[in-house]
Amino acid sequence: MEIFRSHVLVCGGTGCTSSGSVKLVDRLNDQLGELGLDKEVKVIKTGCFGLCEAGPVVIVYPEGTFYSHVQTEDVDEIVSEHLLKGRVVRRLVYQDKGDHPSVGKSLSDIEFYKHQTRVALRNCGVIDPENIDEYIAFDGYRALTKALTEMTPQDVIDEVSRSGLRGRGGGGFPTGTKWKFAAASKDDKKYVVCNADEGDPGAFMDRSVLEGDPHAILEAMAICGYAIGADEGYIYVRAEYPIAVKRLNLAIEQAHEYGLLGQNILGTGFNFDLHIRLGAGAFVCGEETALMASIEGHRGEPRPRPPFPAVKGLFGKPTNINNVETYANVAQIILRGADWFRTMGTERSAGTKVFALGGKINNTGLVEVPMGTPLRTVIYDIGGGIPHGRRFKAVQTGGPSGGCIPARLLDVPIEYDSLIEIGSMMGSGGMIVMDEDNCMVDIARFFLDFTVDESCGKCTPCRIGTRRMLEILNRIVEGKGEEGDIEKLERLATTIAKTSLCGLGQTAPNPVLSTLRYFRDEYEAHIRDKRCPAHHCRSLMQYQIIDKCRGCTACARVCPVHAVSGEVRKPHAIDQDKCIKCGACYDACRFDAIIKA
Amino acid sequence: MSEHCENCEHQDKLLKLRDIIEQKRGEQGALMPVLQGAQELFGCVPMDVQKFIAQEMHVTLSEVYGVATFYSQFALEPKGKYVISVCMGTACYVKGSQAVLDKLGEVLGLKSGETSADGKFTLSATRCLGACGLAPVMTINEDVHGRLTPEAIPGILATYQEG
Numbered sequence: 001m002e003i004f005r006s007h008v009l010v011c012g013g014t015g016c017t018s019s020g021s022v023k024l025v026d027r028l029n030d031q032l033g034e035l036g037l038d039k040e041v042k043v044i045k046t047g048c049f050g051l052c053e054a055g056p057v058v059i060v061y062p063e064g065t066f067y068s069h070v071q072t073e074d075v076d077e078i079v080s081e082h083l084l085k086g087r088v089v090r091r092l093v094y095q096d097k098g099d100h101p102s103v104g105k106s107l108s109d110i111e112f113y114k115h116q117t118r119v120a121l122r123n124c125g126v127i128d129p130e131n132i133d134e135y136i137a138f139d140g141y142r143a144l145t146k147a148l149t150e151m152t153p154q155d156v157i158d159e160v161s162r163s164g165l166r167g168r169g170g171g172g173f174p175t176g177t178k179w180k181f182a183a184a185s186k187d188d189k190k191y192v193v194c195n196a197d198e199g200d201p202g203a204f205m206d207r208s209v210l211e212g213d214p215h216a217i218l219e220a221m222a223i224c225g226y227a228i229g230a231d232e233g234y235i236y237v238r239a240e241y242p243i244a245v246k247r248l249n250l251a252i253e254q255a256h257e258y259g260l261l262g263q264n265i266l267g268t269g270f271n272f273d274l275h276i277r278l279g280a281g282a283f284v285c286g287e288e289t290a291l292m293a294s295i296e297g298h299r300g301e302p303r304p305r306p307p308f309p310a311v312k313g314l315f316g317k318p319t320n321i322n323n324v325e326t327y328a329n330v331a332q333i334i335l336r337g338a339d340w341f342r343t344m345g346t347e348r349s350a351g352t353k354v355f356a357l358g359g360k361i362n363n364t365g366l367v368e369v370p371m372g373t374p375l376r377t378v379i380y381d382i383g384g385g386i387p388h389g390r391r392f393k394a395v396q397t398g399g400p401s402g403g404c405i406p407a408r409l410l411d412v413p414i415e416y417d418s419l420i421e422i423g424s425m426m427g428s429g430g431m432i433v434m435d436e437d438n439c440m441v442d443i444a445r446f447f448l449d450f451t452v453d454e455s456c457g458k459c460t461p462c463r464i465g466t467r468r469m470l471e472i473l474n475r476i477v478e479g480k481g482e483e484g485d486i487e488k489l490e491r492l493a494t495t496i497a498k499t500s501l502c503g504l505g506q507t508a509p510n511p512v513l514s515t516l517r518y519f520r521d522e523y524e525a526h527i528r529d530k531r532c533p534a535h536h537c538r539s540l541m542q543y544q545i546i547d548k549c550r551g552c553t554a555c556a557r558v559c560p561v562h563a564v565s566g567e568v569r570k571p572h573a574i575d576q577d578k579c580i581k582c583g584a585c586y587d588a589c590r591f592d593a594i595i596k597a
Numbered sequence: 598m599s600e601h602c603e604n605c606e607h608q609d610k611l612l613k614l615r616d617i618i619e620q621k622r623g624e625q626g627a628l629m630p631v632l633q634g635a636q637e638l639f640g641c642v643p644m645d646v647q648k649f650i651a652q653e654m655h656v657t658l659s660e661v662y663g664v665a666t667f668y669s670q671f672a673l674e675p676k677g678k679y680v681i682s683v684c685m686g687t688a689c690y691v692k693g694s695q696a697v698l699d700k701l702g703e704v705l706g707l708k709s710g711e712t713s714a715d716g717k718f719t720l721s722a723t724r725c726l727g728a729c730g731l732a733p734v735m736t737i738n739e740d741v742h743g744r745l746t747p748e749a750i751p752g753i754l755a756t757y758q759e760g
Contacts, residue, residue, distance in 0.1 A: 015727075015728050019731065052728075201687040201688075202686045203725070204725070239633070239670055240726065240727075278629070278633060280633065282668050297625075297629050298626075299663050299667040301667075356727075358687070358729035359692065364688070364729055365730060432687045447687075450685075583696075
């Protein structure tokens with residue numbers, strides 16, 4: 001085996017790839033080759049490091065130097081200074097706010113990582129996801145070996161049950177119980193399915209696991225197959241995730257070569273094989289019965305349950321279906337035991353949860369924390385708070401099925417049940433932060449717009465009910481709201497939640513209900529005062545020029561409809577009848593003399 | 598002459614599609630992968646291709662049509678040379694992706710979902726691309742453009758106008 005003195009890890013996740021990390025790898029290899037260092041230094045493209053905001057990210061080991069925002073132009077300096085001469089390139093080292101520039105932090109000292117516990121993301125940003133040997137070197141496939149050689153299928157199910165692992169796709173159903181039901185169904189053919197149709201807007205944890213640690217999913221699905229008595233599995237993954245699909249295909253191929261998938265795995269007589277199916281852009285396919293219909297080649301429409309998939313699932317056979325992040329925990333539970341897993345999290349929500357932190361927050365990225373961590377810790381300590389000195393207004397969790405949580409509830413611990421109590425839900429783990437410039441009525445409208453678009457149309461409450469709600473919300477943000485609209489929304493919401501066929505419709509009213517619960521005054525301001533308190537809704541706001549105006553004419557020159565008038569060096573004014581509220585003047589003003597009112 | 602060649606090309610693709618169908622024959626639930634193959638070959642799944650699939654796979658045209666129209670990945674009409682997809686995920690939305698989409702619509706004279714008359718651009722709003730760290734984000738074919746502002750749009754479009 002070759003020994004290298006340094007390893008350079010370059011993030012190859014989607015965020016960093018989008019900002020040019022592939023070019024970095026090429027440039028690094030070119031430069032190292034030119035200097036004859038390619039036998040001493042190894043460049044590895046890993047999965048997501050999580051701190052997407054700082055991307056592209058590069059870490060140099062053994063020092064653990066964390067470089068952020070690395071551009072192709074910076075590569076030569078990293079190679080000639082750091083890798084050749086051993087001098088850290090200070091200007092590129094990641095710094096927390098208030099750090100002295102000379103501080104060379106390692107990963108575990110950085111605020112963003114300090115509060116995290118990585119279980120599902122354990123290998124993301126650590127190993128090369130395209131190399132099975134690296135996965136094996138980090139205990140990969142040891143759990144499968146242990147399950148097949150030392151445990152009975154019942155032992156495996158018991159261990160998963162005792163761990164308290166619950167579905168990470170959002171529902172929170174106990175995983176062990178699901179496996180038990182599927183194992184109890186008697187049939188000559190059973191299936192294991194992985195739901196990788198990550199659809200919640202603003203959630204990308206499943207994609208990062210698939211891109212950063214695909215073998216973890218393969219291993220867990222094989223363990224599940226052994227536990228429930230299945231010899232075949234499907235991974236249903238979004239076609240919009242090309243990097244994940246490529247790495248999954250590669251991983252399956254490598255696992256076959258090593259005899260870790262296929263016939264007679266590890267000589268134990270256990271057979272298990274996997275297929276990949278691509279989703280084709282339908283949010284409803286995240287619902288398990290719709291997903292299975294889609295794998296079968298039909299329209300992805302849900303069907304009533306029971307029968308549950310554990311009894312009658314894919315191709316009419318007993319099926320266990322779990323989400324990516326749920327599977328990502330399984331190998332660790334088998335290897336380290338249920339008791340270890342229960343040391344993290346809370347009584348009713350064991351383990352950790354991955355969140356995709358986004359929106360109006362300083363450190364956008366992927367975060368994994370023990371369950372029970374307060375929202376405040378995630379948003380302020382890890383996320384670094386709100387940019388530009390703006391005020392926090394709400395955090396949205398649970399995607400289109402979830403709700404908006406206001407500032408006064410920031411100390412609520414993150415658990416399945418506590419989030420439901422406050423009108424939101426865990427969901428798959430999107431966590432979008434909003435500041436005072438975001439209008440809560442518009443956010444509710446945004447989610448309803450999404451649901452209306454994605455409703456499959458099979459059941460009436462969801463197909464027609466959500467559309468009626470959207471029409472009311474559209475009227476409200478356009479300033480045409482009427483007395484009684486709020487009550488109408490509430491009545492529709494209750495009916496839709498009670499009567500829809502699947503989870504999509506049952507939870508679709510949540511964004512409206514939760515914003516009504518915590519931000520009712522904003523709805524009332526829109527309806528009664530024809531005013532948007534966040535100055536977001538175009539129909540309800542005006543641009544005005546205040547007396548700070550120096551008469552520089554910048555606004556008048558950019559106005560596309562010539563609504564701004566005034567003499568040079570004298571305060572200007574906006575003709576509200578002509579103004580189309582495009583905001584060009586607001587952006588052009590250098591004296592903060594234009595305000596939204 | 599040119600029409601004849603276009604027809605040849607179309608026939609060629611149909612033969613390739615037949616190969617895909619042959620490969621998948623006997624596989625359970627093969628209709629989706631076959632349609633995905635067709636979408637890749639033709640850039641869309643027009644009616645004659647759907648009829649071809651129905652015939653070759655021994656399923657009804659209504660079933661093929663039902664599946665093709667259910668999923669947003671399948672287009673019934675050809676898309677433009679450059680497909681612009683503006684991310685409408687929550688993280689992008691709260692950071693102003695609507696204004697970016699509006700600006701694109703204004704500059705190109707297109708509504709979301711439409712293709713320009715010269716066949717150059719298709720404008721679409723897309724589901725979360727998962728690049729929330731770069732919000733607001735859009736993709737033009739394979740290229741990712743992040744941290745967008747409406748003001749940056751004309752400059753970005755200009756680099757594609759020539760090609």
